Amino acid sequence: MPPSNIEVRVSGTYGAPGWTETSGTSNDGILVFTVTNATNQIVGYVVDASGNAIANVDVEAHRTQGNFGMPSHGQTDTNGKFTLKVSTGMYEVNAWMPGMPWAPGQTINVVADTSNVGTDGNSSADVYKNNGTTLVKDTTIGYNAASPETEFLVTLNKSATTISGKLLDDSGNPVANSPVWAYDQSTGEHMPSGTDSSGNYTIYMGNGNWMVNAFVPGIGEISYANNPVNISGSSKSDIIIRPVTGATFSTISGTVTIAGAVVVNANIWVDRNTYHNNTNTNSSGIYSLKVPADSGYIVHVWTPDYGELTPATVNASSNVTQNFTVAAGSVKTLTFSFANYNNVSANTEAFVNVFIPASATQKGNNARIADLSTTATTSLKVNTGSGYEMQMFIPGIGSLSPTCANVSGAACAAGIGGASDTWSISGDATIPFVVPDTSSLYTLTVTVKDGSDVVVQDAFVWLNNKTTGLNTGSPTNSSGIAIVKIPVGTYQLGVDKPGYTGPAPTTFTPSTDANCTGLSCAKNLALTSNPYILSGQIIGTGFVAVANAWVWAEKVTSATDLTFAGGWTGASSDANGSYTLSISNGYWLVHAVADGYQETIYQVSDVRTSILVNGASQTGKNITLVVRSGYSAVQPKSAPVTPASGGTIDDSSNTGVKLIIPPSALGTDTSAGTVSIQDTYSVPGTTSATPLGGKGKNITATNSSGQAVTSLSGSATMEINYLTSDLPTGVSESQLMLVYFDDTSNQWVEVAASQDTTNHKFSGSATHFTTYAVAYTADVTGPTTPSSLSGAVGSTSAVLSWTASTDNETSVSGYEITRSIDGANFTTIGSTDPWSTGVYVSAVLTSGVTYADSNLTPGTRYYYHVIAYDTAGNHSASSATLTVDTTGSAGGGTPTSFYAAADAKKATDLEAAKLAETPVNISALAEGSLVKTADSGKVYVVKGSQRVWIPTAQAFEAAGYQWANIQTVSATDLATATEAQLIKSVDSPMVYVLVGGLRRHIPTATVFGLYNYKWTDIATVSQAETNGYPEVNLLKLADDPKVYVIGSGLRRHIPDATVFESYGYKWAEIVTVNATEMNTYGEAQLIKGLGNVKVYQIINGKRHHIGAPAVFNAHGWKWDEIMEVNDTELATYPEDAAITE
Missing domain, CATH: 2.60.40.1120 (Carboxypeptidase-like, regulatory domain)
Incomplete structure (x- = not known):
C-alpha cells in the first residue's frame, strides 16, 4: 500500500536552498518514505x-x-x-x-x-x-x-435506462475525455460521466426530467439544446451535446508576467453569469480560450507563487488580448515567524491566510503548513497594498492574529470594537505570530477501553468549545491512548468509533477538573461494542427507494424520554434505499435526510418513535421521507483539470465552492481528469457538529482513466461560502468552522481554515476530496420537560396549558402535543416545532404554552403529552400524562372509551364501580372473563390460556358483553394469560393475525408455517369479536417500497402517495409481509372507475379499454377480478389503444 505523500516547500536560492518538509529529520531536504507491507x-x-x-x-x-x-x-x-x-x-x-x-x-x-x-x-x-x-x-x-x-x-445505482450520445465542439468534431453530467432539479440526483476517446458518453439514470450538461475544453460549459431530457421507462440515445448552432465565439488570450518573468501553469478562468471556462498558461506564459461573443467577462489568474492576481473585465464581442503584468516592485515577501511553534503536538496542521476582504481586486495569498511543530517560519508573496487581514488557524487552538506592531515593510492598525487588525504592505516584512506557550495549554491524555477492559485503537476522542467554536480531536493509538492539547476553557468531551456506542458527552473544564494536576489531565472513556444491526429502507415520493440518503441513529433515554443518552451511528442508503447501522441494546431514535427531502425521524402511527434493541437485531425499520418544501436542486459543477498543470474551478455563485488546484496536486497525468462539486442536504448531524443549514458540499475527482482520486499528492485551496441567514438562534458567526466528514470516526473533523466574516466564507487546505461543510458545535441537550400540564374540558374540546420549558444552550422553538384514547398509543396532533416531520394536524399555539384541541367526541376519555423542542432539534422528555373526560355522552348512547363507558354505568351499577376501583386478586383468569388493569384502558376477554384484546366499544357490545362484568386485576395476574396474536371465528376456517388493533388474513397453511405460527396458539372467538378488528388490506414487502391494496384474492399496486391518500388510507396501516404471502395474491390487471361501466386492462402503466363483453370473455377474464378505483387513481393511467379482439 503506497505511503502518504510528503509535501515539500522549497525556498532560498541556487546553492543556498531552503526546505520545509516533515519526513525523517524535518527540513533537511531528505525525504523518507515508510512503506507498510500490505498483506x-x-x-x-x-x-x-x-x-x-x-x-x-x-x-x-x-x-x-x-x-x-x-x-x-x-x-x-x-x-x-x-x-x-x-x-x-x-x-x-x-x-x-x-x-x-x-x-x-x-x-x-x-x-x-x-x-x-x-x-x-x-x-x-x-x-x-x-x-x-x-x-x-x-x-x-x-x-x-x-x-x-x-x-x-x-x-452501485446502475439504472436499467440510460441517456447516451456524443459531445461535439463548435466545429462538429467529437470531444474526447471530457466531463458530461446530468442532474434532476426536483431530486438533486447527480450523475457524473464523461466521453470516451471517440466523444461518446453514457449516463445511467432512472425516470425523471434530467438536465444534461458538458464541458468542452477551450469553450467551456454547455448544455444540451433540448433540456430537460425526459426518461420514462425507456432509454434515450443520440443525445448530441454541442455549442449552440450558429453561435459566434471570440478568443481571449494573453501573457502572464510577474517580476519580469513569464508564469508557467498559471490558472486562468473566466466567468460571466453562470458561464465558466478555464485553462492554463503554457511554457511561454501564454493562455488562450474561446467564449461566446459578448461583453462583461471577468478573467481571473492564480499563480502557484503569488496567489490570485487582480481580475480584469473584458469585452469579448470580438477577439481580445488581456495581459496580466505585475511589476517587480509590487511583489513583496512576507516571512511569518511562529514563536513557541514546537509547543504544539507533532503533525499539527496550520493554515496562514493574507487577504483584503473589502477588495474585489487584490486577493492576497495563503499557505498550508503540514506540521507546525517543526516549522519556525514560512513565506508568502503578496502585492503591495493596504487593508490586509492576516490569520493563522490551528485545529485545537483556533484562530490567531499576528502581533499588531509596525515592522520594516509593514504597518499594522489595531481593530476597534472587535474589528480585525489591518495591515499595509510596502516592502518585504517579517510578521510575528505567537503560538500559545506551554504555560497556557493543557495536555489531556484519554484512555479508551471497551466493556471487557480492553484498549480500543482508532477510536476518535473529540472536544468542542461551544463558546469559541473550537473543535479538536485525535484518534487513539495501539495502546488506546489519545493525547490532545487545548487552551483554557469549558469543553464537551466525547469519543466515537464505528461499531461501538460511546458515552454521552460530558462537560470538561480542565482548570477545575479533579483529574487534572497542573496542566496535565487524564481521563478514561468507555465504549460499548455494537453486536446488533438496525436496518430498513428509505422511501420517497411515489414509494420509490431513495439512494444516498444519510441515515443516523442516536441513543435516547427511554421510549418516552427522547433526550440524548450517548451513542451515535450512521451510514448512507444504498441503491435500493436500504441502510444498515450497527447498534447496541437500548432505545434508538433514527433520522434520515436526502436531497429533496427534509430530515425525517422514524415513526409509528405518525408518531416519532424510538426503536428498542433488547438482545436482537432490528430489521424492517423503514422511513418515508417528507418532501422539502420549495426545494430545487442547485446545478452541480464539473470541469476538466489536467493534474500536471493544475486548474481553478470557481463556482462561488452557484454551489458556493471555489477550488484552486496547484500543478501536480492531483498527480502528474498530462491528460485531463474531472473534478465535480455538488451541493447536498444529504449530510448528518453528529454528537460534535451540525452542518449549517443542513447542507454540505460533495467534492469528487477522477483521472483521465476514470479512476477515482480521493487523496491528493499535495494540497488544494478551497473557499466555501455560507449564508448568515442559516445561523440558528444562539449561534454566532464566530462559532462556525469548516469541517469534513470522516466515516472511520463517525464524526465531522475540523479543517485548518481562516474565516472571512465580511464576505462570509472559509478558506482552507484540502489534502483529500470528500464531503465538506460549514458547521457549528452540536447542541445535544434538550429543553426542560414541560410541567404543570392542565386542561379545561368541554363536550367536544379541550384547552391545554402548561409551564414553559427552558433551554440552556439555544432556545425553545416549540411544543409537540400528542393524544391517545387508550393511554398507551399516542399520536401527534399539533406542533410548532419547525423540525417536525410527521403527518399531523397543524396548530398555532396561543402565547406558546396553550393548545386548543377541537372536534373531540362527547363522553370520551383522552390522554395528552406535551414535548418541548429547541432550535437544534433536541427533544425534552414527555410531560406527565394529562387525562381528561369530555362532557356529555357519545352519539347514540354508545360509549367510545372503556373508561368512559365504565364511568357512564357507575351511577346505576354499584358493582361495576366497585370492580373498577378495586383490583381483583385472582391466581388464575377464568375462561370468558373480562379483565383490565387499573392503569390502562384496554379490556380483554380470556380464552383458555390467552387473553384477546377487544379493540372498540362497538365490538364489546356487539359480542354481548356487559360493562358491569369487567374486572380490574393486577398486572401480574393479567400476565398469566398471554396476549393472543392469532384468532378465528367459531364458524369460519379463516385465521387472522392481530396487528395493532387490525386483523390480517393468513391466506394459506404454507404462509402460516413460514411465520413459525403454531396452530395451538389460535384463539377461537365470536364472529362479532372478529369483526371488531378492522381487516388489513394494505401490504408491502420489506425490500420493496411498492404498496398494494388487497381485495377479491388479488393485489393492486397503488401508483403514488396522492392516490394512497385520496382513499383515506393511513400509512400506519401498511403491513410488511414476506414474498410467499404476497404472491398468494395475483396481481390485478382489470380496473373500472367508480360508477363507470368501462373496464380497462392495465399494461405497462397505461389503461386499455376492453371494447365489448365478448372480448372480455374471449380473454378468459372473470368479472370478480375487476377492481373499482376512484377518479384520482384512474387518471394516473394514461389511456391507450382499446382492446378490440
Whole structure:
C-alpha cells in the first residue's frame, strides 16, 4: 500500500536552498518514505440494485483518521469481484464508474487473521463490515444473490435506462475525455460521466426530467439544446451535446508576467453569469480560450507563487488580448515567524491566510503548513497594498492574529470594537505570530477501553468549545491512548468509533477538573461494542427507494424520554434505499435526510418513535421521507483539470465552492481528469457538529482513466461560502468552522481554515476530496420537560396549558402535543416545532404554552403529552400524562372509551364501580372473563390460556358483553394469560393475525408455517369479536417500497402517495409481509372507475379499454377480478389503444 505523500516547500536560492518538509529529520531536504507491507486483503463484490455483478468498476480503500494516506486501488472483474491489499486498520471503501453516482462510502475494519479461513474464506485477514461489526464471509469465493453469505457488497445505482450520445465542439468534431453530467432539479440526483476517446458518453439514470450538461475544453460549459431530457421507462440515445448552432465565439488570450518573468501553469478562468471556462498558461506564459461573443467577462489568474492576481473585465464581442503584468516592485515577501511553534503536538496542521476582504481586486495569498511543530517560519508573496487581514488557524487552538506592531515593510492598525487588525504592505516584512506557550495549554491524555477492559485503537476522542467554536480531536493509538492539547476553557468531551456506542458527552473544564494536576489531565472513556444491526429502507415520493440518503441513529433515554443518552451511528442508503447501522441494546431514535427531502425521524402511527434493541437485531425499520418544501436542486459543477498543470474551478455563485488546484496536486497525468462539486442536504448531524443549514458540499475527482482520486499528492485551496441567514438562534458567526466528514470516526473533523466574516466564507487546505461543510458545535441537550400540564374540558374540546420549558444552550422553538384514547398509543396532533416531520394536524399555539384541541367526541376519555423542542432539534422528555373526560355522552348512547363507558354505568351499577376501583386478586383468569388493569384502558376477554384484546366499544357490545362484568386485576395476574396474536371465528376456517388493533388474513397453511405460527396458539372467538378488528388490506414487502391494496384474492399496486391518500388510507396501516404471502395474491390487471361501466386492462402503466363483453370473455377474464378505483387513481393511467379482439 503506497505511503502518504510528503509535501515539500522549497525556498532560498541556487546553492543556498531552503526546505520545509516533515519526513525523517524535518527540513533537511531528505525525504523518507515508510512503506507498510500490505498483506491483508479486502475481498468484495460490486453489484447493482438487483444483485447483478458489475465489471470494470474502480474500487478503492483509504484511511481517513489523522492522515488520509494514499489509497489502495482495484478494479472489478467480470464477476464483479475486487481485491484490495491493505494493512490492518479502519478503512473507507468507495466505488465509482462513469455514468453512475458514487457508491456511498462503507466503513470496514481489517484485523489480523485468526486462522478461520474455513469460516470466512479469507486466509490473509479478518474483515468486518457494517461499520466494523459483521464478519465478512465468502467461503464459496463468489457472490450468488440467490444464496448469499455475508459477503462484502458495494451497490452501485446502475439504472436499467440510460441517456447516451456524443459531445461535439463548435466545429462538429467529437470531444474526447471530457466531463458530461446530468442532474434532476426536483431530486438533486447527480450523475457524473464523461466521453470516451471517440466523444461518446453514457449516463445511467432512472425516470425523471434530467438536465444534461458538458464541458468542452477551450469553450467551456454547455448544455444540451433540448433540456430537460425526459426518461420514462425507456432509454434515450443520440443525445448530441454541442455549442449552440450558429453561435459566434471570440478568443481571449494573453501573457502572464510577474517580476519580469513569464508564469508557467498559471490558472486562468473566466466567468460571466453562470458561464465558466478555464485553462492554463503554457511554457511561454501564454493562455488562450474561446467564449461566446459578448461583453462583461471577468478573467481571473492564480499563480502557484503569488496567489490570485487582480481580475480584469473584458469585452469579448470580438477577439481580445488581456495581459496580466505585475511589476517587480509590487511583489513583496512576507516571512511569518511562529514563536513557541514546537509547543504544539507533532503533525499539527496550520493554515496562514493574507487577504483584503473589502477588495474585489487584490486577493492576497495563503499557505498550508503540514506540521507546525517543526516549522519556525514560512513565506508568502503578496502585492503591495493596504487593508490586509492576516490569520493563522490551528485545529485545537483556533484562530490567531499576528502581533499588531509596525515592522520594516509593514504597518499594522489595531481593530476597534472587535474589528480585525489591518495591515499595509510596502516592502518585504517579517510578521510575528505567537503560538500559545506551554504555560497556557493543557495536555489531556484519554484512555479508551471497551466493556471487557480492553484498549480500543482508532477510536476518535473529540472536544468542542461551544463558546469559541473550537473543535479538536485525535484518534487513539495501539495502546488506546489519545493525547490532545487545548487552551483554557469549558469543553464537551466525547469519543466515537464505528461499531461501538460511546458515552454521552460530558462537560470538561480542565482548570477545575479533579483529574487534572497542573496542566496535565487524564481521563478514561468507555465504549460499548455494537453486536446488533438496525436496518430498513428509505422511501420517497411515489414509494420509490431513495439512494444516498444519510441515515443516523442516536441513543435516547427511554421510549418516552427522547433526550440524548450517548451513542451515535450512521451510514448512507444504498441503491435500493436500504441502510444498515450497527447498534447496541437500548432505545434508538433514527433520522434520515436526502436531497429533496427534509430530515425525517422514524415513526409509528405518525408518531416519532424510538426503536428498542433488547438482545436482537432490528430489521424492517423503514422511513418515508417528507418532501422539502420549495426545494430545487442547485446545478452541480464539473470541469476538466489536467493534474500536471493544475486548474481553478470557481463556482462561488452557484454551489458556493471555489477550488484552486496547484500543478501536480492531483498527480502528474498530462491528460485531463474531472473534478465535480455538488451541493447536498444529504449530510448528518453528529454528537460534535451540525452542518449549517443542513447542507454540505460533495467534492469528487477522477483521472483521465476514470479512476477515482480521493487523496491528493499535495494540497488544494478551497473557499466555501455560507449564508448568515442559516445561523440558528444562539449561534454566532464566530462559532462556525469548516469541517469534513470522516466515516472511520463517525464524526465531522475540523479543517485548518481562516474565516472571512465580511464576505462570509472559509478558506482552507484540502489534502483529500470528500464531503465538506460549514458547521457549528452540536447542541445535544434538550429543553426542560414541560410541567404543570392542565386542561379545561368541554363536550367536544379541550384547552391545554402548561409551564414553559427552558433551554440552556439555544432556545425553545416549540411544543409537540400528542393524544391517545387508550393511554398507551399516542399520536401527534399539533406542533410548532419547525423540525417536525410527521403527518399531523397543524396548530398555532396561543402565547406558546396553550393548545386548543377541537372536534373531540362527547363522553370520551383522552390522554395528552406535551414535548418541548429547541432550535437544534433536541427533544425534552414527555410531560406527565394529562387525562381528561369530555362532557356529555357519545352519539347514540354508545360509549367510545372503556373508561368512559365504565364511568357512564357507575351511577346505576354499584358493582361495576366497585370492580373498577378495586383490583381483583385472582391466581388464575377464568375462561370468558373480562379483565383490565387499573392503569390502562384496554379490556380483554380470556380464552383458555390467552387473553384477546377487544379493540372498540362497538365490538364489546356487539359480542354481548356487559360493562358491569369487567374486572380490574393486577398486572401480574393479567400476565398469566398471554396476549393472543392469532384468532378465528367459531364458524369460519379463516385465521387472522392481530396487528395493532387490525386483523390480517393468513391466506394459506404454507404462509402460516413460514411465520413459525403454531396452530395451538389460535384463539377461537365470536364472529362479532372478529369483526371488531378492522381487516388489513394494505401490504408491502420489506425490500420493496411498492404498496398494494388487497381485495377479491388479488393485489393492486397503488401508483403514488396522492392516490394512497385520496382513499383515506393511513400509512400506519401498511403491513410488511414476506414474498410467499404476497404472491398468494395475483396481481390485478382489470380496473373500472367508480360508477363507470368501462373496464380497462392495465399494461405497462397505461389503461386499455376492453371494447365489448365478448372480448372480455374471449380473454378468459372473470368479472370478480375487476377492481373499482376512484377518479384520482384512474387518471394516473394514461389511456391507450382499446382492446378490440
